[in-house]
Amino acid sequence: MASKRSRTSPQERVCIVGAGPAGLSAARAFKRLGVPYAQYERHSDVGGIWDVDNPGTPMYESAHFISSRRTSGFFDFPMPDTFPDYPSNRQILRYTRDFTAAYGLREAIRFNTAVEAVERAGDMWAVTLGDGSRQHYRAVVCATGVTWAPRTPEHPGAFAGQIWHSSSYRSPLEFRGKRVLIVGLGNSGADIACDAAANADAAFVSIRRGYHLIPKHVFGVPSDEFGARGPQLPLRLERPLFGALLRLLQGDLTRYGLPKPDHRLFESHPLLNSQLIHHLQHGDVAIRPDVASLDGSRVRFIDGGSEEIDLILYATGYDWAIPYAERYFDWRDGRPDLYLTAFNRDHHNLFGLGYIEINSSAYTVFDHISNLLAQYLHDQDHAPARAARFDRMIVGDHPRLSGGIRFLDSARHRSYVDARTYRRYLATVRKRIGWSDLTPGMFDRQRLAATTQGASA
Known part of the structure; x- marks a missing residue:
């Protein structure tokens, strides 16, 4: 002792x-x-x-x-x-x-x-x-x-433009006059994509999978506060009820190019954002699949498509x-x-x-x-x-x-x-x-x- x-x-x-x-x-x-x-x-x-x-x-x-x-x-x-x-x-x-x-x-x-x-x-x-x-x-x-x-993935090929990680990003003005590709859609990636949508010449987001997007407010109340105020339901009840509420509030997000999630609600880190859907609805930003390769000023995607890009910003975590x-x-x-x-x-x-x-x-x-x-x-x-x-x-x-x-x-x-x-x-x-x-x-x-x-x- x-x-x-x-x-x-x-x-x-x-x-x-x-x-x-x-x-x-x-x-x-x-x-x-x-x-x-x-x-x-x-x-x-x-x-x-x-x-x-x-x-x-x-x-x-x-x-x-x-x-x-x-x-x-x-x-x-x-x-x-x-x-x-x-x-x-x-x-x-x-x-x-x-x-x-x-x-x-x-x-x-x-x-x-x-x-x-x-x-x-x-x-x-x-x-x-x-x-x-x-x-x-x-x-x-x-x-x-x-x-x-910062964690930055490597893609085959060579890129002629700029490559940043989100850790070096500071101001939306940095996107002015550029065609921007955000790689990754965590909370920071979604925020930065909205900045690019409002300031870049063109904005794209490359994602590998679909996510459940939760608005920051539900019926005018912050989402986490809304959840805390209600009864503490077991997961088997909470998941379908909240999922139905999201569908009622947001509709089918796949019509904006977002892939259907390959996992159930709450099985990934919450993605809270209300602006991204607005920018998708107005065409200010577009969804693209995973990056396949880099080819000079062009980024090629796994679906065979490509885009001319000036700046790739990796919002790929740490x-x-x-x-x-x-x-x-x-x-x-x-x-x-x-x-x-x-x-x-x-x-x-x-x-x-x-x-x-x-x-x-x-x-x-x-x-x-x-x-x-x-x-x-x-x-x-x-x-x-x-x-x-x-x-x-x-x-x-x-x-x-x-x-x-x-x-x-x-x-x-x-x-x-x-x-x-x-x-x-x-x-x-x-x-x-x-x-x-x-x-x-x-x-x-x-x-x-x-x-x-x-x-x-």
Whole structure:
């Protein structure tokens, strides 16, 4: 049984890597329970991808939250009522910085400080910083996000025009005077296709399969809020009812060139967009099948058709990466195998926060995980027997978190989590271990803002 240890030494702190939403969630949870920590951020301010000045961010000018204001945001820190249903990237950045200020989290962050390497050092973790210095911590929380390593497919042939990944796209004005092909139709691809439809000389979207397109509003209510307000029906009832509603609202989308989906509703990541259908209806953008080859200024498709194109923009997603600690994670299909999406099964006190694919908004999910993480680290000192019980669960518990949904057979969806199932299972774990749930008022803003912690030198 572990003994209680003093937390006066910098070597006994926890290290948080990253000051985006996930890292800030962890910091607030640690601060509440008095878990000492140091936090490092390679950029000059908080916000992660939502700061367009952060080098490498995939953020573009027209980007908005795809979950609505009322169902999103940090726990017990609602977005302002003055925000629209779907806040812009600038509003989300402001909200994230307001959260940081409200709980006094900025003081513990060392900005402009990259983490170059995390290595096992006996019972500790050695963290090498960008300036070459080395610090030791009892635990490390990797919270650097999943949209920093663009994935670009290769197609046979040579292309005479420009090739971009969506991560480098910023403004709709970049499409002026160009014939643009967007490859991929995730949420970013759909947004960017609408920008191209309104600004390019011609706009096309190449897709490999059909998707269920969900409008952002249903009867004037944000779609996720509409779903949350209604009764929690079993999947066998919810799927046909919501599917019938979509057909009533949208009609047959194949008449606009969209392929019929080869999977059932809810079996892929939600594609929320209301503008794309408008642009398809007006001929501002056209659907094309998968790319077969590149031939000078022409792109050829698998159906034998082709288009003259000036710019190909790949909206084909990102590879997940934790480059500073890659070898300490068990990677499967490009995803780290983590208990409850956060706890490393093989390496004690190494965590990944934010490495999750889920069919809901993310911020409150981060808070639920951070709550468990903070109580676990706190118990290592104050209730070691309880922490040891959770140690055994990390190694031996393998819950199915899909909620009975047969997600698409793809690398992205093989690790997908159903939000309702996930939250229920987190509640089961809390009850089994004896930990508390999040409750309104538990994060006392005045007390936490007054509690100062300096990052280690």
